[in-house]
Amino acid sequence: xxxxxxxxxxxxxxxxxxxxxxxxxxxxxxxxxxxxxxxxxxxxxxxxxxxxxxxxxxxxxxxxxxxxxxxxxxxxxxxxxxxxxxxxxxxxxxxxxxxxxxxxxxxxxxxxxxxxxxxxxxxxxxxxxxxxxxxxxxxxxxxxxxxxxxxxxxxxxxxxxxxxxxxxxxxxxxxxxxxxxxxxxxxxxxxxxxxxxxxxxxxxxxxxxxxxxxxxxxxxxxxxxxxxxxxxxxxxxxxxxxxxxxxxxxxxxxxxxxxxxxxxxxxxxxxxxxxxxxxxxxxx
Amino acid sequence: xxxxxxxxxxxxxxxxxxxxxxxxxxxxxxxxxxxxxxxxxxxxxxxxxxxxxxxxxxxxxxxxxxxxxxxxxxxxxxxxxxxxxxxxxxxxxxxxxxxxxxxxxxxxxxxxxxxxxxxxxxxxxxxxxxxxxxxxxxxxxxxxxxxxxxxxxxxxxxxxxxxxxxxxxxxxxxxxxxxxxxxxxxxxxxxxxxxxxxxxxxxxxxxxxxxxxxxxxxxxxxxxxxxxxxxxxxxxxxxxxxxxxxxxxxxxxxxxxxxxxxxxxxxxxxxxxxxxxxxxxxxxxxxxxxxxxxxxxxxxxxxxxxxxxxxxxxxxxxxxxxxxxxxxx
Numbered sequence: 001x002x003x004x005x006x007x008x009x010x011x012x013x014x015x016x017x018x019x020x021x022x023x024x025x026x027x028x029x030x031x032x033x034x035x036x037x038x039x040x041x042x043x044x045x046x047x048x049x050x051x052x053x054x055x056x057x058x059x060x061x062x063x064x065x066x067x068x069x070x071x072x073x074x075x076x077x078x079x080x081x082x083x084x085x086x087x088x089x090x091x092x093x094x095x096x097x098x099x100x101x102x103x104x105x106x107x108x109x110x111x112x113x114x115x116x117x118x119x120x121x122x123x124x125x126x127x128x129x130x131x132x133x134x135x136x137x138x139x140x141x142x143x144x145x146x147x148x149x150x151x152x153x154x155x156x157x158x159x160x161x162x163x164x165x166x167x168x169x170x171x172x173x174x175x176x177x178x179x180x181x182x183x184x185x186x187x188x189x190x191x192x193x194x195x196x197x198x199x200x201x202x203x204x205x206x207x208x209x210x211x212x213x214x215x216x217x218x219x220x221x222x223x224x225x226x227x228x229x230x231x232x233x234x235x236x237x238x239x240x241x242x243x244x245x246x247x248x249x250x251x252x253x254x255x256x257x258x259x260x261x262x263x264x265x266x267x268x269x270x271x272x273x274x275x276x277x278x279x280x281x282x283x284x
Numbered sequence: 285x286x287x288x289x290x291x292x293x294x295x296x297x298x299x300x301x302x303x304x305x306x307x308x309x310x311x312x313x314x315x316x317x318x319x320x321x322x323x324x325x326x327x328x329x330x331x332x333x334x335x336x337x338x339x340x341x342x343x344x345x346x347x348x349x350x351x352x353x354x355x356x357x358x359x360x361x362x363x364x365x366x367x368x369x370x371x372x373x374x375x376x377x378x379x380x381x382x383x384x385x386x387x388x389x390x391x392x393x394x395x396x397x398x399x400x401x402x403x404x405x406x407x408x409x410x411x412x413x414x415x416x417x418x419x420x421x422x423x424x425x426x427x428x429x430x431x432x433x434x435x436x437x438x439x440x441x442x443x444x445x446x447x448x449x450x451x452x453x454x455x456x457x458x459x460x461x462x463x464x465x466x467x468x469x470x471x472x473x474x475x476x477x478x479x480x481x482x483x484x485x486x487x488x489x490x491x492x493x494x495x496x497x498x499x500x501x502x503x504x505x506x507x508x509x510x511x512x513x514x515x516x517x518x519x520x521x522x523x524x525x526x527x528x529x530x531x532x533x534x535x536x537x538x539x540x541x542x543x544x545x546x547x548x549x550x551x552x553x554x555x556x557x558x559x560x561x562x563x564x565x566x567x568x569x570x571x572x573x574x575x576x577x578x579x580x581x582x583x584x585x586x587x588x589x590x591x592x593x594x595x596x597x598x599x600x601x602x603x604x605x606x607x608x609x610x611x612x613x
Binding site: 174175176178179180181182183184185186189193194197198 | 354378379386389393397408455459461
């Protein structure tokens with residue numbers, strides 16, 4: 001019996017759809033860019049004409065900032081989870097399938113990386129990779145971005161890799177794998193036809209949770225000043241807005257709400273998907 | 285008693301599968317080794333059904349899989365139709381193995397829940413690129429008909445939509461797709477209801493006749509074994525206890541373990557009194573098997589000789605071989 005979606009699920013899908021829409025088509029919305037300074041409107045509250053979400057104390061339009069932040073956050077999250085998930089599951093699936101010394105090495109590496117707290121690891125990686133030899137020379141934004149994505153990818157690899165490894169261990173003990181071997185199937189076909197389709201649902205569900213983790217991590221890094229410069233992402237907006245909390249609270253609250261809704265939505269969608277994709281033979 | 289020996293081997297032209305001194309060991313951590321199968325030899329003649337019986341954990345399933353080289357045994361030879369599978373390079377083994385297929389104990393776990401029956405049964409043909417797509421589709425229908433399933437009803441369904449008995453039929457159809465000459469059935473009916481067991485056993489018998497199969501039938505259920513086998517091999521803790529035809533084994537078992545097994549088969553008669561003492565205790569751990577005869581710790585007839593010396597298989601009556609120093613008479 002198929003369970004109907006509940007209101008929070010519709011909300012989560014709706015919000016994510018909206019955020020993705022902003023990220024993809026945001027540049028076609030006819031408003032000024034996020035770095036245009038509106039000197040006359042500094043500290044305007046939300047619902048000011050022409051500035052739906054108000055303007056912060058620097059004169060930046062907050063709606064424009066949210067759109068640009070959505071683009072950055074979603075781009076970073078999707079790329080690093082996609083890349084990290086791909087590399088992680090490649091390692092995890094092959095490790096669990098072939099076992100032996102290779103498996104021990106991969107599993108130990110996962111555990112070592114996992115033992116360092118996410119944020120500390122990302123912070124260390126960004127600090128090392130995005131610094132010039134000459135510290136007075138500015139690091140270009142694209143290099144910051146690539147470094148950030150790489151660091152977050154490294155954080156994601158063991159998280160998804162372990163899920164892939166655990167799921168593969170469970171599935172490769174099944175008798176249909178032995179049957180496939182006895183009929184002379186090659187290992188790469190066994191993996192692609194029998195292991196991957198069975199492991200994928202768990203990975204997709206956890207992948208959504210990982211998107212939430214990455215968005216938070218990216219925001220935290222920006223808040224600490226090592227993420228995307230110039231406060232372009234949601235985390236950067238929060239970092240900028242917290243200085244004006246007393247007289248301009250919306251500059252802080254609006255990006256926080258956008259961030260919170262997005263993370264809650266990805267977590268919720270991850271849960272719902274896990275329930276739907278997890279087609280067990282036991283549920284007859 | 286449980287010992288080694290090769291006295292029961294037949295060296296005639298009809299032998300299809302010959303297994304010599306097969307050893308399978310597993311590492312159990314801490315440098316310990318599980319002796320799952322210890323120096324077992326046996327042979328199977330063309331068209332014969334050899335039943336391997338023994339209690340849980342005695343190594344019967346491991347033995348069945350080791351014959352298929354899944355995983356390859358630690359030592360010993362598996363000679364199938366004159367080819368020594370244990371010495372074949374990987375790629376040749378892959379194709380040689382298709383002449384032997386296996387039917388598994390758990391019918392649901394042996395089918396990929398994400399694949400449709402059509403693809404499940406076609407899979408072996410796909411692997412070996414046998415025939416065109418249309419020919420394969422025809423073959424799949426024919427196989428399904430042979431195992432008593434209506435292709436129209438089952439082709440587009442997945443395994444979780446079927447009962448255990450139906451899944452076992454699908455698995456049998458799949459194992460027959462490559463037209464093997466030998467079928468290794470690993471407890472094919474023990475996960476099924478008694479009413480379904482008979483159907484599957486009959487089906488296996490039909491398929492055996494139709495395809496001219498030689499079978500190894502692994503089971504712990506002596507009633508089932510009696511119905512299907514030509515020859516019975518009793519295993520205990522990785523060793524052979526007794527080999528013989530079903531009639532002899534059931535009417536006058538020479539090994540004390542065999543007799544205990546036969547006496548443990550429940551007889552549906554409430555007024556009947558137990559005439560024998562059931563076996564006491566658990567089987568010893570295969571990590572540290574007893575010296576000499578492995579059955580001696582539970583054997584009613586054990587003596588000092590049993591601890592010191594491992595019994596070899598010897599013929600006690602025509603066609604009946606037993607590995608025991610003090611066989612029942």
